[in-house]
Amino acid sequence: MQYLVTPESTAEIAADCLVAPVWKEGRLSEDASALDKAVSGALSHIAASGDYLWNVGDKHLLHGPSGCAAARILLAGAGDPNEFGAMEAAKFLSGSVQSALAGNMPHVHFALSDLAVDGRAPDWLAARLAQEAEVASYRYETTKANTKREAVLDRLTVPALGENPGQALRRGAAIGKGMNRARQLGNLPGNICTPEFLAEHARELADDFAAVSVEVLDEAQMKKLQMDCLLSVAAGSVEEARLIVLRYGGAADDRKPVVLVGKGITFDTGGISLKPGLTMDEMKFDMCGAASVLGTVAAAAELQLPINLIGMVAAAENMPGGKATKPGDIVTTMSGKTVEILNTDAEGRLVLCDALTYAERFDPACVIDIATLTGAAVATFGHHANVVLGNDQELIDSLLQCGRNSLDRAWQLPLWDDYQKQLDSNFADMANIGGKRAGTITAACFLSRYTEKFTWAHLDIAGSAWHSEAASKGATGRPVPLLMEYLLHLTDKD
Numbered sequence: 001m002q003y004l005v006t007p008e009s010t011a012e013i014a015a016d017c018l019v020a021p022v023w024k025e026g027r028l029s030e031d032a033s034a035l036d037k038a039v040s041g042a043l044s045h046i047a048a049s050g051d052y053l054w055n056v057g058d059k060h061l062l063h064g065p066s067g068c069a070a071a072r073i074l075l076a077g078a079g080d081p082n083e084f085g086a087m088e089a090a091k092f093l094s095g096s097v098q099s100a101l102a103g104n105m106p107h108v109h110f111a112l113s114d115l116a117v118d119g120r121a122p123d124w125l126a127a128r129l130a131q132e133a134e135v136a137s138y139r140y141e142t143t144k145a146n147t148k149r150e151a152v153l154d155r156l157t158v159p160a161l162g163e164n165p166g167q168a169l170r171r172g173a174a175i176g177k178g179m180n181r182a183r184q185l186g187n188l189p190g191n192i193c194t195p196e197f198l199a200e201h202a203r204e205l206a207d208d209f210a211a212v213s214v215e216v217l218d219e220a221q222m223k224k225l226q227m228d229c230l231l232s233v234a235a236g237s238v239e240e241a242r243l244i245v246l247r248y249g250g251a252a253d254d255r256k257p258v259v260l261v262g263k264g265i266t267f268d269t270g271g272i273s274l275k276p277g278l279t280m281d282e283m284k285f286d287m288c289g290a291a292s293v294l295g296t297v298a299a300a301a302e303l304q305l306p307i308n309l310i311g312m313v314a315a316a317e318n319m320p321g322g323k324a325t326k327p328g329d330i331v332t333t334m335s336g337k338t339v340e341i342l343n344t345d346a347e348g349r350l351v352l353c354d355a356l357t358y359a360e361r362f363d364p365a366c367v368i369d370i371a372t373l374t375g376a377a378v379a380t381f382g383h384h385a386n387v388v389l390g391n392d393q394e395l396i397d398s399l400l401q402c403g404r405n406s407l408d409r410a411w412q413l414p415l416w417d418d419y420q421k422q423l424d425s426n427f428a429d430m431a432n433i434g435g436k437r438a439g440t441i442t443a444a445c446f447l448s449r450y451t452e453k454f455t456w457a458h459l460d461i462a463g464s465a466w467h468s469e470a471a472s473k474g475a476t477g478r479p480v481p482l483l484m485e486y487l488l489h490l491t492d493k494d
Helices: 030-038 042-047 086-102 122-137 165-187 195-208 219-224 228-234 280-302 348-362 375-381 393-406 417-423 439-448 480-493
Strands: 002-005 017-023 059-063 072-079 107-110 155-158 212-217 242-249 258-268 308-318 330-332 338-340 366-371 386-390 410-412 456-460
Touching (some): 017 030, 017 042, 030 042, 042 059, 042 072, 059 086, 072 086, 086 107, 086 122, 122 165, 165 280, 195 212, 195 258, 195 280, 195 308, 228 330, 228 348, 242 280, 242 348, 258 280, 258 348, 258 480, 280 366, 280 480, 348 366, 348 439, 366 393, 375 386, 375 439, 386 393, 386 439, 393 456, 393 480, 439 456
Parallel strands (some): 002 155, 017 107, 258 366
Antiparallel strands (some): 059 072, 386 456
8 A cells, every 4th residue: 555645735636535534523633624614515414414513433425526626525423523542543554444345445535734643743643544544445255256345446546744744654654564473374264374374374474574684493303392281282283383483673783582382273172181172273374473473573663763673472272182282291491491281272381381491592681472371361351461570660650651552451450479289280391381360471470480680571462462243353462552652762762
């Protein structure tokens, strides 16, 4: 999709559609008022008709307006200007883009020059618009024989918004494309998206960007490294595990990297501790943490961020079988610590703990792991919040703020030592589950035992990574926006 900044007056832009905001009770924005004069008051007539309240989501499409170079004008409700915050703006932009996609409107111009978003700089609108346009344009078609393609939106223009709207558009588009990459990988079925498929995708990503390189460790290499905990998860599957390491070098070699570690369970049956059959198909989404890492690395590389970044994916398939790990088995981690496997469906932490130990060799500035880890996170927060825990409050506070800034919000849970004793085992250094209570916290307690040598945060995205409802079922691409906001925040600090 093309994103362009145009200096032309709105009435002179020969677009397929002009989007003009209308405030509550029919008050036209300044841009819309100027356009209204060119079309002989047609817009004010519609705005004052009483047919709409002009809340966010209300729309009226005017065809063939006389006195204007555009083929259509979309009057889009923006609600109360005194309550027009980032959430309302995102909803306004998303709805307007979706309306354009529903019709034959390849070129859409957004007349937003006077649209003020509470607490946000003007170029935030440009970035958010590009992000929403990319996300709205995504369609899953890979495994469909017959697809009905809606009209394509391939050119989006805006007036000059802020000091560098062109850069803002590129930033938003890169984040949107990173989300779509994560969504596509998450939506693929488990018989296509295997651990080796993720490895091949990482190789292709490295081919696309000169600053990205990749290394893929197979099971023999992991065995030499004594990653028996990670390998125990894959023991029952014919699909071999992979540890994927992407390196993006955008800064001097001596600058410590940010390390992102993604859980990549490409299908999770629960293993011997078999899950109920109902909704088990959704366990193809259990690699959405890995998908978000791949999407974030791609977005950072596209924007050529001046940072060093390592994206790690611990990929395995969790299946029952003759060689599968059993409840009661004891495995040794790369760190040398032993784990009693009380439940083979608590497998994400088992692949992550070895990956986190492996991350020590990069001397990281910080490590953030991303995982669809616990059902307890869904029970507590539903599908709205990412959950964050960690061993460094400054890093956690930064992620929380970045979540607010990106509208990809997170909420902190405590990681108190009081919870650690729930992992006690009579037969190993620790158990892999902590009982029925505080499941999200005890899962993070388990991971914390492998993060003592670096600054670390854990994002549990079990609730935010995908939608389950039939109409909207599919991966969301979260938390790519939060992670990208954090990386952009680091570049702004320099």
